[in-house]
Amino acid sequence: xxxxxxxxxxxxxxxxxxxxxxxxxxxxxxxxxxxxxxxxxxxxxxxxxxxxxxxxxxxxxxxxxxxxxxxxxxxxxxxxxxxxxxxxxxxxxxxxxxxxxxxxxxxxxxxxxxxxxxxxxxxxxxxxxxxxxxxxxxxxxxxxxxxxxxxxxxxxxxxxxxxxxxxxxxxxxxxxxxxxxxxxxxxxxxxxxxxxxxxxxxxxxxxxxxxxxxxxxxxxxxxxxxxxxxxxxxxxxxxxxxxxxxxxxxxxxxxxxxxxxxxxxxxxxxxxxxxxxxxxxxxxxxxxxxxxxxxxxxxxxxxxxxxxxxxxxxxxxxxxxxxxxxxxxxxxxxxxxxxxxxxxxxxxxxxxxxxxxxxxxxxxxxxxxxxxxxxxxxxxxxxxxxxxxxxxxxxxxxxxxxxxxxxxxxxxxxxxxxxxxxxxxxxxxxxxxxxxxxxxxxxxxxxxxxxxxxxxxxxxxxxxxxxxxxxxxxxxxxxxxxxxxxx
Ligand SMILES: [Zn+2]
Numbered sequence: 001x002x003x004x005x006x007x008x009x010x011x012x013x014x015x016x017x018x019x020x021x022x023x024x025x026x027x028x029x030x031x032x033x034x035x036x037x038x039x040x041x042x043x044x045x046x047x048x049x050x051x052x053x054x055x056x057x058x059x060x061x062x063x064x065x066x067x068x069x070x071x072x073x074x075x076x077x078x079x080x081x082x083x084x085x086x087x088x089x090x091x092x093x094x095x096x097x098x099x100x101x102x103x104x105x106x107x108x109x110x111x112x113x114x115x116x117x118x119x120x121x122x123x124x125x126x127x128x129x130x131x132x133x134x135x136x137x138x139x140x141x142x143x144x145x146x147x148x149x150x151x152x153x154x155x156x157x158x159x160x161x162x163x164x165x166x167x168x169x170x171x172x173x174x175x176x177x178x179x180x181x182x183x184x185x186x187x188x189x190x191x192x193x194x195x196x197x198x199x200x201x202x203x204x205x206x207x208x209x210x211x212x213x214x215x216x217x218x219x220x221x222x223x224x225x226x227x228x229x230x231x232x233x234x235x236x237x238x239x240x241x242x243x244x245x246x247x248x249x250x251x252x253x254x255x256x257x258x259x260x261x262x263x264x265x266x267x268x269x270x271x272x273x274x275x276x277x278x279x280x281x282x283x284x285x286x287x288x289x290x291x292x293x294x295x296x297x298x299x300x301x302x303x304x305x306x307x308x309x310x311x312x313x314x315x316x317x318x319x320x321x322x323x324x325x326x327x328x329x330x331x332x333x334x335x336x337x338x339x340x341x342x343x344x345x346x347x348x349x350x351x352x353x354x355x356x357x358x359x360x361x362x363x364x365x366x367x368x369x370x371x372x373x374x375x376x377x378x379x380x381x382x383x384x385x386x387x388x389x390x391x392x393x394x395x396x397x398x399x400x401x402x403x404x405x406x407x408x409x410x411x412x413x414x415x416x417x418x419x420x421x422x423x424x425x426x427x428x429x430x431x432x433x434x435x436x437x438x439x440x441x442x443x444x445x446x447x448x449x450x451x452x453x454x455x456x457x458x459x460x461x462x463x464x465x466x467x468x469x470x471x472x473x474x475x476x477x478x479x480x481x482x483x484x485x486x487x
Contacts, residue, residue, distance in 0.1 A: 010037035015181035018170040020089030048142035052101035094168035096151035100143040218385035227325035229439025239431030241439040256304040316378035325389040327442025393441040
């Protein structure tokens with residue numbers, strides 16, 4: 001887990017940090033000091049990137065003949081201490097900043113290696129290996145270890161504001177007195193909630209953002225002796241066997257979708273008016289307005305995806321906290337979002353009949369947004385750490401089987417929302433019925449876990465209604481109740 005906060009301003013206390021020699025070590029070079037916030041932050045980001053690329057230069061790749069060669073030609077093997085001595089602009093950079101690329105570069109590299117392997121296995125384009133961070137194209141970022149309070153300490157100064165203190169020293173060779181001089185860079189941030197225990201801070205200066213990075217903590221929970229089946233869908237994102245209906249904020253997402261399409265149409269008009277092909281237009285000079293539309297689109301999409309992610313985090317935490325066992329249907333999500341098969345028109349060769357692709361395209365968009373597989377990933381991740389069982393059960397007929405008598409028929413499903421058994425007359429919400437079937441299938445497959453939990457199962461209607469659930473999740477109970485305040 002991590003917490004993102006906004007940087008409001010930066011100030012310095014103590015000595016002016018030494019940011020390097022004017023021409024790096026030649027005779028007559030001037031010592032540069034700065035108290036300018038932007039200059040100081042860019043200085044830290046630059047030093048961080050330099051160290052990052054030093055580590056990156058030690059990575060190898062296979063060349064045409066199958067030999068392992070360093071990716072950048074010559075590997076740079078300098079230690080932080082050596083780089084301080086040879087690169088004057090890193091001389092006063094705090095150790096907690098200068099050492100952090102060591103681990104972060106490794107994480108970045110091996111995450112990419114793993115991702116490419118997975119994509120290759122799935123027969124997809126693995127993309128290229130990560131490269132060096134570029135001064136021009138990579139965002140200006142740096143990280144600083146907290147190291148049990150040795151640096152990047154946080155202090156709350158107001159109800160909604162706090163300061164992160166990054167301390168460092170100008171080495172004696174670069175001070176007037178010849179003695180080391182300390183400085184404190186104070187990053188002022190705006191908060192909306194208490195800061196949790198963290199292990200490092202990461203600053204994105206381009207976006208004026210600071211992230212407190214936390215080690216993932218397990219959800220603290222007591223055994224509840226309850227099991228749950230959950231049915232994931234599009235109309236209702238998650239239906240539980242207890243009758244809860246968890247929905248995404250549909251109107252917000254629809255509005256974002258509408259605005260995105262509006263901007264896309266405007267972009268299409270701009271391309272058409274230019275008389276170029278789409279490809280040529282992107283290659284050439286894009287108009288100012290066109291780029292503004294592109295920024296608006298990415299802002300809206302990011303907002304929508306954060307909305308979905310936030311809900312899913314809260315739902316998965318709630319489920320893991322409230323149940324000892326969670327059963328999920330085994331969905332073929334890739335199949336559900338793929339295109340429909342084309343249907344050739346037998347009367348007119350070369351033409352095709354309507355096959356529902358237009359309708360399915362809308363659905364695909366919603367499905368992608370709902371990102372069903374991510375919810376499962378989140379549940380598994382949190383359940384793993386909390387000792388909760390998560391198991392998949394086969395999906396077929398979970399939506400057509402009557403939970404009361406077991407009768408399976410397509411006609412059982414009266415509409416999208418209502419289930420009505422043609423055999424015994426049992427009626428229920430269709431999604432709740434499916435979730436109960438999933439729970440029953442899971443319970444019979446895992447008798448050791450669910451022994452005695454069936455009695456604890458509450459009926460839909462008495463008590464645990466969807467509104468209660470949504471409210472309980474939406475308010476107060478944040479994703480981590482286990483958080484401890486670091487301030
Ligand atoms: Zn029935």
